[in-house]
Amino acid sequence: MPDQDKKLKSTEKTRDRKPHGISMRDYSGLKILQSLLNVRSRNQQLPGIHTESSQTSVTRAWQNVKSNEQKPHGQWQESTEAVELENFSVTYKNERNFSKHPKHKLFQEIFTALVKNRLTCREWVNQAPSIHFLRVLICLRLLIRDPCYQEMLHSLGGIENLAQHMETVSNDYLDHGEEQHNVDKLVNMTYIFQKLAAAEVQREWVIASGAHKTLVNLLSARDSNVLLGALLALTSLAESPECREKISELTIVENLLVILHEYDLLSKRLTAELLRLLCAESQVKEQVKMYEGVPVLLSLLHSDHIKLLWSIVWILVQVCEDPETCVEIRIWGGIKQLLHILQGERNLVSDRSSVGSLSSANAAGRIQHLHLSDDLNPNEMQENIFSLQAACCAAITELVLNETNAYQVVQANGIYTIAKLILPNKGRNTEKANLLQCYAFRALRFLFSMERNRHIFKRLFPADLFEIFIDIGHYVRDISAYEELVSKLNLLKEEELKQIAESIEGMNQNKAPTKHIGNYAILEHLGSGAFGSVYKV
Numbered sequence: 057m058p059d060q061d062k063k064l065k066s067t068e069k070t071r072d073r074k075p076h077g078i079s080m081r082d083y084s085g086l087k088i089l090q091s092l093l094n095v096r097s098r099n100q101q102l103p104g105i106h107t108e109s110s111q112t113s114v115t116r117a118w119q120n121v122k123s124n125e126q127k128p129h130g131q132w133q134e135s136t137e138a139v140e141l142e143n144f145s146v147t148y149k150n151e152r153n154f155s156k157h158p159k160h161k162l163f164q165e166i167f168t169a170l171v172k173n174r175l176t177c178r179e180w181v182n183q184a185p186s187i188h189f190l191r192v193l194i195c196l197r198l199l200i201r202d203p204c205y206q207e208m209l210h211s212l213g214g215i216e217n218l219a220q221h222m223e224t225v226s227n228d229y230l231d232h233g234e235e236q237h238n239v240d241k242l243v244n245m246t247y248i249f250q251k252l253a254a255a256e257v258q259r260e261w262v263i264a265s266g267a268h269k270t271l272v273n274l275l276s277a278r279d280s281n282v283l284l285g286a287l288l289a290l291t292s293l294a295e296s297p298e299c300r301e302k303i304s305e306l307t308i309v310e311n312l313l314v315i316l317h318e319y320d321l322l323s324k325r326l327t328a329e330l331l332r333l334l335c336a337e338s339q340v341k342e343q344v345k346m347y348e349g350v351p352v353l354l355s356l357l358h359s360d361h362i363k364l365l366w367s368i369v370w371i372l373v374q375v376c377e378d379p380e381t382c383v384e385i386r387i388w389g390g391i392k393q394l395l396h397i398l399q400g401e402r403n404l405v406s407d408r409s410s411v412g413s414l415s416s417a418n419a420a421g422r423i424q425h426l427h428l429s430d431d432l433n434p435n436e437m438q439e440n441i442f443s444l445q446a447a448c449c450a451a452i453t454e455l456v457l458n459e460t461n462a463y464q465v466v467q468a469n470g471i472y473t474i475a476k477l478i479l480p481n482k483g484r485n486t487e488k489a490n491l492l493q494c495y496a497f498r499a500l501r502f503l504f505s506m507e508r509n510r511h512i513f514k515r516l517f518p519a520d521l522f523e524i525f526i527d528i529g530h531y532v533r534d535i536s537a538y539e540e541l542v543s544k545l546n547l548l549k550e551e552e553l554k555q556i557a558e559s560i561e562g563m564n565q566n567k568a569p570t571k572h573i574g575n576y577a578i579l580e581h582l583g584s585g586a587f588g589s590v591y592k593v
Contacts, residue, residue, distance in 0.1 A: 082147060086162050089140040093169035096177055141191035148198055149420075155204040164208070167199050171214040181221070190237045193244040197419060200248050203255065210261050215252065218245060219265035226270050230277070239279045246271065246285030247419035253292035254412060259299045268293055268303055275311040280323065281418055283315070287326040288415045294333035304334055309343035317352050321361060322423075326414070328356070328367035335374040344375050350384045357393040362406040362440045365397065369447040376454045386461050391468065394448045394455075398473050406432055406440045435485060442488040445477060449495035453502050457531070462506050469565045471512055474499050479557055480546045493545070494538040497525070501538070505530040516559050518552060521545060 144166075148154075154163040174180055174192045181189060199205045209215055222245040229238040249267050252258045262268065271293075274286035293299040315327040334340040344350070353375075356368045372390065376382040385391070396402070417423045432440070452470065456462035465471070477496035481489065503509050504525070517525060524541050548556075561567065 083159070085140060085143055085147070086159060086166065089137070089144055090162060090166050090169065092137040092140060093166060093173055096173050096180060135188065138185075138188045138191055141188075141195055145191065145194045145198060151198070152201045154199055154202045163199065167196075167205055167208060168212065170196055170199075171209060171212045175214055175221070176212070176217045186237050186241075190241055190244070193241055193248075197244045197247055200251050201416075206252055206255070206258060209248075209252075210258070215261050215267075216265045218248060219262075219267040219270065221245065222249075222267060223270045226274055229282070230273065234279070239282055242274065242277075242279075242282045243285050243419055246274070246282070246289050247415055250285070250289040250292050250411070250415045253289055253295075253299075256296055259293055259296045262289075262293060263299050263302050268299070269306065272303065272306045272308050272311075275308065275315070280320070281421075281423065283319075283323060284326065284414070284418045284423060287323070287330055288411055288418065291326060291330045291333065291411055294330060297336070300334060300337060304337035304340045307343075308334070309340060309349065310347050313344075313347055313349050313352050316356060321359075321364070322414075324356065324359075325361065325364045325367070328364055328371065332367045332370045332374075335371050341375050341378065341381075344371075345378060345381055350375070350381060350390075351388055354385070354388050354390050354393060357390070357397065360402065360404050362404050362444050365404070366440075366444045366447055369394070369397075369444065369451050373447065373451045373454055376451065379458065382455055382458050382461065385455060386458070386464060391452070391455060391461060391464050391470075394451055395465070395468055395470050395473050398445055398448050398477070400441070400445075404441065404444075406437060408432065408436075439485050439488045442485065442492045446492045446495040449474060449477070449492070449499045453495075453499045453533075456499070456502050456506075459506065462503060462509070465503065466509060466512070471500065471503060471509075472560060472563045472565065474503075475516065475560045475563065478542075478545065479560070480553065490539075490542050490546075491535075493542040494535050497538045497541050498533075498535060501525065501528055502531060512563065515562070517556065518548075521548075 151157065154160060154167075157163060170192055174184075174189075175196065184192075196209075200209060209218075222242065225238055225241050225245070228235065229242060249262055249271065253262050268290065271286045271290050274282055275290075277283045277286065290303060294303055309331070312327050312331050315323050316331075319327070331340075331344075335344070344353075353368055353371055356364060359365055359368075372385060372394075376385055414423065452465060452474070456465055474496050478493050478500070480493070500513070504513050513522070513525075516522075521541070521544055524544055528537050528541070545553075545556075
């Protein structure tokens with residue numbers, strides 16, 4: 057029997073031997089944390105301990121648990137588990153591939169214990185000090201960055217419990233303000249839901265948990281980090297039509313318009329992108345109209361940030377499907393603002409940030425230190441500008457369905473401004489440039505569909521190109537219908553393109569006069585007859 061005991065101990069030692077290439081200190085810390093988490097103890101009242109060997113440390117830890125079980129709850133001090141959780145968060149803050157790590161099985165066991173024995177254990181949550189629960193959330197946040205752990209959270213039933221905790225903390229925060237680390241808890245929980253929602257197949261898990269309702273409530277949060285966390289998570293969810301529909305059933309637009317009107321640039325950018333996605337739903341567009349959102353949206357067209365402008369313009373494209381909103385945009389000066397953007401005379405800025413990068417920065421407390429106006433290289437900047445100009449063309453296309461709007465576009469030199477965008481430029485990004493040409497041609501074709509504008513176009517294109525332009529038909533929205541026209545234009549010889557460019561310049565209502573006759577500035581010679589010449593002045 058003694059020999060059998062020796063063999064058994066030898067087998068256990070072999071099983072517990074640290075993986076190759078891992079420091080004894082890190083391995084020991086993980087083993088301690090694993091052992092602590094595997095016990096559903098409601099009073100982890102242990103002082104921090106010095107790490108010796110994992111077996112000795114864990115044994116001593118549980119001896120301390122026994123001796124401290126009788127201490128009153130109010131006499132809580134920093135527990136061994138809380139210390140080890142903090143050590144874990146510091147050591148692995150930059151690790152993102154836990155499933156491929158040499159210690160992946162140990163990480164998996166720690167994650168399972170965090171979910172089953174802490175997050176989903178109601179008794180533990182009710183008794184745990186606030187800072188201790190926060191540290192559990194932080195460790196979950198770090199582990200959840202690995203997609204494998206996101207699936208594990210779902211299979212362990214952790215998403216529903218996390219949603220319930222977020223609702224509880226959110227209600228407490230919105231009712232009473234910052235108490236007991238509420239802000240930090242909410243930032244970590246919103247991050248986890250953003251990561252879950254980043255994968256399309258996982259978004260239904262989030263919606264099923266009801267977390268989207270709490271995220272919408274958090275749009276009234278006073279803390280910017282909580283607000284950003286909610287915006288980022290909702291934006292990821294709104295990428296899917298089914299989730300978008302569920303979110304749009306809630307009263308959300310009023311809060312979004314307040315943010316767009318009053319908050320900082322980053323909050324406005326994220327809010328505009330969320331609203332752009334949600335405007336695919338008819339009830340959201342109705343809410344924009346009901347809460348008088350058009351003046352708020354148009355006020356943001358003065359911004360110099362391309363990503364904000366792009367989102368706002370695409371919101372306008374969607375809301376102006378309503379005839380009354382279409383008129384309202386003109387009354388508030390929206391047409392002239394869109395044409396001003398198309399003229400390309402403004403100094404615009406942009407950056408490379410994404411929902412994922414912003415979410416990570418927000419959770420790690422780096423969001424305020426990000427450079428959100430990074431200098432992009434010329435090609436990146438040009439692509440962003442093309443996308444914005446294409447959006448403006450799309451907005452004008454919808455607006456000119458109203459005859460008065462179309463007249464204002466013509467009077468504001470809009471045909472000239474848009475026509476300049478159809479000209480090819482060999483130095484441009486081909487895909488983005490061709491798409492912009494399609495959007496510009498579509499806007500021109502919609503304007504041509506109005507009979508009183510047709511004479512303007514007769515001198516614009518060569519006969520064969522003009523024939524294709526006409527054959528597209530009136531009010532055809534399908535952007536692919538304009539691809540043949542763009543291809544034909546781009547294959548024209550240099551001399552033919554030069555003639556088109558000159559014809560476009562001839563349409564410019566603001567061009568310098570060719571000469572003066574008396575007190576009149578002559579813009580163009582229209583023709584001659586028996587009674588003299590006719591000039592445009």
